[in-house]
Amino acid sequence: MGISRRSFLHVVGAFVGASALTDTVLEGLGTTARRAEAAVTPGGVVPPLNYWIPNWPDQIEISNQATAAWQKLGLTVEVQQGTLDTWTAQIVGEHKMPHLGSMSWGGAPDRLEPDYFLTEFLYSKRMTKGGLNYGNYSNPKYDKLIEAQRQEMDPAKRQKLVWEAQVTSAADNPSLVLLHRDYVQAYNTARFEGVVPVLGSGIAMPYIPWSYFKMKPKTARKLVKVTSIYDIHTLNPFATPEVHNSTLLRWIYPPFVIRDENTNISPWTAESWKVVNPTTVEVVLRDGMKFHDGKPVTVDDAKFTFDYILQHKFPALSRVPDSIESVEVADRRTLRFRLKAPFAPFVASVLGFTFIAPKHIWEKVGAGLKTPADWPNDQPIGSGAFSFGEWKKGEYLFLKTNKAHWMPPHIDGVYWLPVPSLDNQIGMLERGEADMLGWNVDLKQAERISQTKDLKVVRSATHGVHEIRMNADMPPVSDPKVRLALSTAIDRKQISEIVFGGAATVAGNTFITPLSKPWSNPNVSNPAPSIDKAREILKAAGYTWNAEGKLVYPK
């Protein structure tokens, strides 16, 4: 009798503990919100800056560096750490943004299209809850430029607009863009050769998979084992927007266009495409493609896939109904897209993300399901260079080479091994249990890896970005002069050296990496780091310092 009550209290106790924790977190957020309401007191001391970071080692180190610099300006900074999920739920989901919020964005291939960062992060219509403009940046001039570049189907004219948009936002300093961290990855040179580093994918990420298309086995074992911290969660290409999962499924269900080794858009299942007029795009399919079950890939399958997406409105593929009005078959190999409005990122973002699903399989799917996105698709049939082998949840995903592909890889297949601990990933590489590190190490770990015979470390740039966003609605960072001062006070080069051992590209005053040509505007640079200069900027804006050296609002 007594035991049951005791164990029940035990369980309750555990949960009460958990809820108390949640309460503390929520209370902390409440404080943040209350502080925001505190109006500016002219001549009063500037209140402490609330700065929320994800609890990752690099972010903690960055916040230490930045905080130390800002203290020299007479500011008090209160850093709050949170897990990624709480950070996201509060800052992105609820837009409960404190003064400052740190985040790093990975090098997903979608983000090579300049529209992604420029629109999602700074366009005023993305200020709604769930949108990524959680810094509440709003500038009508910038908005006009963003809308114009989205509609400009001529790349040369679009480039001018994109460059001008970057100049416009840079003048306001909505975010402290810090750096683009390099990928540091490694592989076993005794077993394989010919890996291809690609911007944002390194040699091993599944995003732009040239390594896996090009690498050659040097021994009889032609299977590549790659470690990653991620596992996939579905085999259904209509179900997931998650980048690791969706890009791996694109190995099975290839997109119409793909980024080449220099990240230029190049034909893949499309042989060519043509912008007929700003709202009409024609795509010619490659001839002679076959699905993994041997049936030919036809233009009807392609049309079916788009109609299917338009009909079921899959959230993971929402960019299709957002941009496409209708799809027609123009001839045996040509598909004609009617767009709702001119949409410059169409080729990169839509044709580079969508795929051809076999009509003969998917037209029968859906009976008894709320949506075909819930269909398990246990034996995916696509037309890619890799076909589905086996998926053991939490253990491995095996994709095997499709020898009948028009550009068959030299290897026999790839095992993706989800390994949650990075130390284990390194250990497996050193011990030969894995051939390639599909995740990212720091330079210290890289040094250790290079000491093992046959292992080679490859460093390659990404367009992913580390930034500290500022809340444009919350004093004092609502003042562009204060934002400029904060930006001037931090030393990006030094942060890159201290936190990443220099394995990073220092950012310009734009989210687009200087390496992304032609979109990155080389003329928008960040101010040269100087505490004195930062104090001068504040002084010129009317700020003063009290006897204790704390920053005081203008009178």
Place this chain on the structure above:
Amino acid sequence: MRFWPFLGRRLIQTVVTLFAVVTLMWALFRLIPGDPTTVFLGAGELPPDAVAALRKSWGLDAPLWQQYLDYLRNLLTGNLGLSFYYRRPVLEILLPMLWNTLVLMAFAVTAATLVGIAVGSWLGWRRGDKTEQIGTLLVLIPRALPIFWIGILLQMAFAYGLGWFPIGGMRTPAFIPETRLELLPGYDLAVHMVLPLLAAVIYFVTDPLMIMRTSMLEVAGDDFVTFARATGLPERRVRHLARRNAILPVLTYTAIMVSFAFGGQVLLEVVFSWPGMGRLMVSSVTQRDYPVAQAAFFFMAVVVIVLNLVLDMLYAVLDPRITYE
């Protein structure tokens, strides 16, 4: 014999307890900021409109009381729901991981209990002499170590250092047996299991061992032990008698250990890349995959409560002095 009324009362208590646990869990998961769509928001993979559509399709736009009632109704009809993250029925996600955990933990708990009883009774019987003092001290050392640290040490010694065992995982992908030994069925799994199993046993063994020792000390002074000695039974027989009488608290503790083992050991699973319940539970909480998280915790609660119930019933069998009151 008032067994049946006792059982009836206990069953009602069990149901009430389960209901309370279920309700608490349901409420707590919704207290954490964010919902299952947050995963896609953070990575900027879905625009807000698509997120809203997803939320609607998952029924997360309904009022909370309605979501709660739906949950209860589904639970009563045995429907654990669909995982938001995997988009598959919860059991399809849970059972393979549960199996992976049980493979490891069944061995670990059994070994820990048996070793604990054997060594604990041996130590308890030697009350006061040097072996007991040193032995107790030695046993207390692993008790103070975190399980992941034990795991990492074993890994350093036997995987990185000596290279006898793989670093982690449950199987070698594309495993090709080369020696006759490797051809044995289950060889690959067994090799992968050695280190995590060892770490788990070292971690788990202390509690049953120390409980057994203490219990043995208590029993050693009882009249029946003195009587047994007086009748001239050999010391080995006396110890056996004492052990039988001292075993009860250990069994109670084993029930608790089983329920903890059921939930897996997330740190151990991370150290050894073991695809088990612990990792699934943590990831389902961070992904706000309510159905999977709720089902996992529900299972754990059921195991705790049912095992306690069974144990209460068993007491009378194990120790005839206990009656149902």
